Amino acid sequence: MTDATEQADDVPTPERSLRIPVMQRVLDNPFLLLFIGVTVPTVFYILWGLIELTQIPIAN
Amino acid sequence: MAIAEAETQIIGGIAAKFRTCPASGLKIDLAAERLIKANAVASIVFLAIGGLFGLLVALTRWQTVHILPADMFYLALTAHGLDVLLVWIIFFEMAVLYFCSAVLLNCRLATPKLGWVAFVLMIAGAVLANVAVLQGNSSVMFTSYVPMKADPNFYLGIILFAVGALIGCFMFLGTLVIAKDEKTYEGSIPLVTFGALTACIIAIFSIAAGAIILLPTWLWSLGYISHIDTVMYKLVWWAMGHGTQQVNVAAHVAIWYAVAAILLGAKPLSEKVSRTAFLLYILFLQLASAHHLLVEPGLSEEWQIFNTSYAIYLAVLGSMIHGMTVTGAVEAAQRRNGYTRGAFEWLRKAPWGNPAFAGMFLSLIMFGFLGGISGVVLGTEQLNIMLHNTIYVPGHFHATVVAGTTLAFMALTYLVLPLIFQKQVVWPKLARLQPYIFAVGVAGISLFMMGAGTLGVARRHWDIGFADAPMSFSYPAAAHLMLALNGIFAVIASIGGILFVLIAVGTVLWGKPVTAENIVESLGPMPKKQVTDAVSTYGNAGTWHLPGTYILVAVFFLSFVLYYFVNWKYLSEIWPLS
Ligand code: HEM
Ligand SMILES: [Cu+2]
Numbered sequence: 001m002t003d004a005t006e007q008a009d010d011v012p013t014p015e016r017s018l019r020i021p022v023m024q025r026v027l028d029n030p031f032l033l034l035f036i037g038v039t040v041p042t043v044f045y046i047l048w049g050l051i052e053l054t055q056i057p058i059a060n
Numbered sequence: 061m062a063i064a065e066a067e068t069q070i071i072g073g074i075a076a077k078f079r080t081c082p083a084s085g086l087k088i089d090l091a092a093e094r095l096i097k098a099n100a101v102a103s104i105v106f107l108a109i110g111g112l113f114g115l116l117v118a119l120t121r122w123q124t125v126h127i128l129p130a131d132m133f134y135l136a137l138t139a140h141g142l143d144v145l146l147v148w149i150i151f152f153e154m155a156v157l158y159f160c161s162a163v164l165l166n167c168r169l170a171t172p173k174l175g176w177v178a179f180v181l182m183i184a185g186a187v188l189a190n191v192a193v194l195q196g197n198s199s200v201m202f203t204s205y206v207p208m209k210a211d212p213n214f215y216l217g218i219i220l221f222a223v224g225a226l227i228g229c230f231m232f233l234g235t236l237v238i239a240k241d242e243k244t245y246e247g248s249i250p251l252v253t254f255g256a257l258t259a260c261i262i263a264i265f266s267i268a269a270g271a272i273i274l275l276p277t278w279l280w281s282l283g284y285i286s287h288i289d290t291v292m293y294k295l296v297w298w299a300m301g302h303g304t305q306q307v308n309v310a311a312h313v314a315i316w317y318a319v320a321a322i323l324l325g326a327k328p329l330s331e332k333v334s335r336t337a338f339l340l341y342i343l344f345l346q347l348a349s350a351h352h353l354l355v356e357p358g359l360s361e362e363w364q365i366f367n368t369s370y371a372i373y374l375a376v377l378g379s380m381i382h383g384m385t386v387t388g389a390v391e392a393a394q395r396r397n398g399y400t401r402g403a404f405e406w407l408r409k410a411p412w413g414n415p416a417f418a419g420m421f422l423s424l425i426m427f428g429f430l431g432g433i434s435g436v437v438l439g440t441e442q443l444n445i446m447l448h449n450t451i452y453v454p455g456h457f458h459a460t461v462v463a464g465t466t467l468a469f470m471a472l473t474y475l476v477l478p479l480i481f482q483k484q485v486v487w488p489k490l491a492r493l494q495p496y497i498f499a500v501g502v503a504g505i506s507l508f509m510m511g512a513g514t515l516g517v518a519r520r521h522w523d524i525g526f527a528d529a530p531m532s533f534s535y536p537a538a539a540h541l542m543l544a545l546n547g548i549f550a551v552i553a554s555i556g557g558i559l560f561v562l563i564a565v566g567t568v569l570w571g572k573p574v575t576a577e578n579i580v581e582s583l584g585p586m587p588k589k590q591v592t593d594a595v596s597t598y599g600n601a602g603t604w605h606l607p608g609t610y611i612l613v614a615v616f617f618l619s620f621v622l623y624y625f626v627n628w629k630y631l632s633e634i635w636p637l638s
Contacts, residue, residue, distance in 0.1 A: 028248050030236050030257055033342055037261035041299065041346035043370070046269070048363055049287050049295045050352075056358045 074216055076168035081331035081479065082576035084129045084593060085584070088480075091172035092162035096155045096480050098179055100473070103151030103566065106186065107466075111144025115554040118505065121451075122547030123525055123540055131523045134199035137520060141202030142193060145461065146221065146304070147186045152469050153259065153311050154178070154228040158304060159480070160256035160314065164596045167244040170234030181224030189217025201520065202300060206277060206288045211378035215278035222271045229260045229267070236276045250596050251328050251335065252321065255314025258338040259307045266303025271295050291358050302349035308461055309379065310341055312423065312468035316386045319420040319471055321595035323411060323586045329601050337385075340378035340618050348372040351439040353539025355448050361441075368439050376436060383428045383616070388609040390421070391599040397587040403607045414584035415485075419495035426499065427464030430506050434459060443627050446634065451521075452513025459506040462553075467499060470560050477564065478582035483571025491563050498556025506551025512542035513613070514630075 055057060078087040097516045113136045119127040120136075128136060169175065192198045198210035236257070239245055249257070273296040279285045285292065317334070320326035350367035353359055371405040394406030411417045434456040437443050447453065477485055485491050517524055517539050524539070526532045574582045 003409060023332075025246070027339065029071075030233060030261075033257065033339070033590075034233070034264065036263050037342040037346070038265045041265055041303075041349070042344055045347050045349055046296065046299060046368055049353075050292065052359050052363055053292055053295065053463070059634070 062066055068279060071393030078168075080367050083479065083579045084261050084352055084596065086163060086593075086596060087166050089162045089168045089172075091175075091231060092158050092169035093480055095172060095175045095179065096123040096158050096163075099151050099155040099158070100480075102179070102183060102186075103148050103155065103469075103560055104473075104564050105556070106147040106151065106306070109190075110148055111554060111557040111561075113137075113140035113143065115550055116140075118547050118550030120522065121524075123523075124544065125399040125547060126523070131196070131199065133522045134201070134520075138199050138201050138213070139568060140191045140192065141201075142189060142218075143186075144466075145202060146218070149308055149461070149469075150221070150304070151182065153263070154182070154225065155476070156233040156311055156315070156469075156472070157228055157256055157260060158235075159476070160253045160318075161232045161239070163480075164253050165235065165239040166596070167235060167239035167242065169237050170231050173445070175231055176225035178224040178231070181227070182221050183223060185217045188213050188220065189219070192217060200365060203297065203352065204274075205297075206280070206293045206417055207288055209281050212278055212281045215274050215281060218604075219271055219274050219278060222267045222274070226264065226267050226271070229264050232256070232260045235329050242269050245596075248331075248597050250598060251331060252314050252318045252595055255310055255340055257316060258341050259314065259495045261342055262346060263307045266300045268297055269303065270300030273300070276636035280303035291353075291356055291547060294353060294356065298349040299346070300354040302352060303346050305340065305457070305461060306345040306348075308465040309345070310338065312465045313338075313379075313382045313386070315468045315472045315569050316382070316420055316424055317389070317511050318595050319416050319468075319475065320386060320390050320393065322339070322475055323414060323417050323583065324393040324397065325389060325594050326389040327599050327601040329388045329392065329604065329606075330423055331598060331600055334379060334385050340374050340381075344371045348375065348439060351444065354441055356443045363428070364441055368441060368521055372439060376432070376574070379428075379432060380438070380616075383413060383424065383432070384609060384613050385610055386424055387599055388606045391606045391609045392603050394587065395605070396601075397602070399587075403611055407608055411585045411587060413492050414474075414586060415491045415495050416471045416474040416584060418492075419467050419474070419499075422495060422499040423464055423467040423471060426459060426467070426503060426506075428616060429619065430503065431459035431464050433458065433623050434510060436529055436620070437624060437627050440624075443631060446627070448629055449519055450513035451509045451517045452521045454519050455506050455509030455511075455513055458502060458509065463499065463502045463506060465493065466501070470495060470498065473564055474628070475583060477567045477571065478574045478579065483564065483567045484574055484578070484582045486566040486571050488564055488584070490559055492561060494556055494559045496556075498553060499553075501553025504533060505546050508542045508546040508549060510573075512539050512546065515539040515542065517543065518555055538630040597627070 077090045079090060080086070081088055083606055094594065116128055116136045117140055119125045120133050143430040149448065158169060158175070161167070192211040193214065198214040199534065200208040200210045200214070204210055204214070215435075227353055236249065239249075248254075273293060275564075276285055278291070280288050317326075347367040348371075351372075352365055354364055355366065391406050392411070394410060399409045409625070434452070438447055438453065438456055466541075474485060474491065513519070515536055515538060519533060523529075524543070525537055
């Protein structure tokens with residue numbers, strides 16, 4: 001999030017980005033990985049799960 | 061201590077004191093070193109306490125011994141889960157995070173003072189939760205499912221502990237930033253540090269989820285909140301309960317790579333492949349929390365199946381990649397060390413007399429064969445129904461979290477003692493045997509609990525004889541036999557555990573100092589006594605000629621497929637299709 005954007009000011013120069021493959025740049029960016037690692041389970045496991053739980057009708 | 065050699069360096073305006081490791085040439089920040097020591101010592105104290113509770117639990121489940129009365133059984137079970145699963149493992153992981161950042165990156169540790177705040181919070185939290193459990197009003201087991209209510213201090217203790225651990229995770233990230241700014245390494249961080257980063261990321265999600273659900277639960281136990289929804293509790297709690305187990309997996313995989321690198325000079329077969337496997341963990345491993353909710357009403361089949369199969373098989377793939385590449389890296393290194401005959405000379409001539417190597421390799425094999433295969437069976441929605449809440453479940457996770465994680469941590473300890481504590485391991489002959497004794501015991505408890513579970517024995521059940529129960533049921537004699545064997549192997553595992561604690565404590569107190577002259581011998585037997593910088597640098601092994609590894613992998617797949625289909629066959633017998 002903010003950390004990920006902070007990383008962006010070390011934007012690679014054009015030559016450097018040509019040399020370093022995209023995948024490696026992802027793997028070298030800990031804050032991007034942190035963002036992915038928190039968002040994926042929050043969305044697919046917690047939020048999706050909570051939405052389903054709110055759909056359960058209340059017993060009388 | 062080599063304080064005399066310590067030098068002060070001013071980097072970025074901040075003074076840190078370093079000493080130079082005589083084995084690796086790495087500069088070690090003394091502040092990081094002190095924190096590693098404190099966290100490692102604390103972890104081992106709680107392993108000792110929690111392990112003894114485990115023994116009592118196992119001896120109670122052995123029906124002819126049946127050592128504890130019902131209330132004490134549940135108290136001991138709660139203390140066992142709390143002290144080993146949370147406290148032992150997470151304290152040790154804090155030490156691992158500091159080691160993999162500051163030490164391996166040749167860098168100073170970010171905010172060491174905050175590290176002490178974290179440490180004090182964790183100690184205070186662990187003590188508070190333990191006192192609450194021992195007082196007897198908090199026998200809710202470590203999962204503390206609502207509406208069972210524990211003493212407020214039980215929840216508060218865990219929350220404080222979690223906050224401390226979270227601080228440690230952010231210090232790890234801070235240290236990565238410092239190392240990058242101060243250019244203490246070149247290119248990408250080393251693979252072992254990358255594994256620790258994976259553990260740290262999963263930990264941040266898991267611990268935050270735990271704190272988020274335990275905070276309202278604490279308020280509820282204090283009477284400020286009237287109701288907590290039980291399924292919602294389980295959903296969020298398991299983000300922590302499962303997530304922290306995945307922290308363990310990432311951490312012990314990183315340790316496999318580290319031990320292989322330090323002792324054998326092993327380099328990963330492919331940095332790219334291993335890092336991608338860790339990325340699969342970051343992406344998918346945490347979704348598998350859903351396998352704890354496979355019999356919960358209210359959650360759709362789609363949610364269950366997406367989270368426990370489609371996505372999670374990719375994470376399982378990650379583990380299989382690591383299992384294969386660690387083995388392959390060991391083989392490649394050993395072949396380079398000169399053990400090239402046949403398919404398995406590299407394995408036969410491996411340093412089996414070195415407890416760090418033996419512990420690491422046994423952890424790798426048992427985690428894969430016992431923990432991994434049983435985990436996929438349990439995590440399959442259709443098969444889970446046969447085994448859910450049986451003692452098969454503890455059988456499975458003692459293979460992962462004890463044979464896998466705990467044994468790997470023990471293995472690393474045999475290197476941390478000479479490298480960080482700068483003490484030679486006392487009683488080297490006993491130390492050589494210790495990982496084997498522990499491994500035999502743990503393999504036994506895992507297999508026999510799984511065996512009893514297959515026969516339908518429930519987990520967390522004080523008396524399967526139903527002596528004073530209004531309804532009675534009799535289990536087959538084989539189930540009682542399994543629990544008796546479990547008790548016997550629990551004694552063996554406990555002997556292995558006690559030896560470990562005695563050796564570690566004895567070494568810290570009475571070990572002979574390690575010096576530049578004896579450092580290499582102090583690491584224990586290894587091929588050609590070579591210490592390389594493989595653990596702290598980037599680079600591939602550069603070979604794929606690994607016949608032994610390919611054979612082992614084939615055996616693994618064969619066992620996996622056979623066992624998986626045997627379980628489908630059991631299922632078809634429970635519900636005949638015709
Ligand atoms: C001497 C070593 C150990 C022995 C003999 C042992 C034995 C047992 C037994 C018999 C159970 C109870 C099964 C049941 O009735 O449901 C159990 C539960 C458990 N064990 Fe262990 N264990 C040992 C070490 C460990 C370690 C090192 C860990 C974690 C790193 C661990 C984690 C757990 C957990 C999380 C539970 C579940 C508690 C619950 O259901 O609330 N154990 N153990
Ligand atoms: Cu799980």
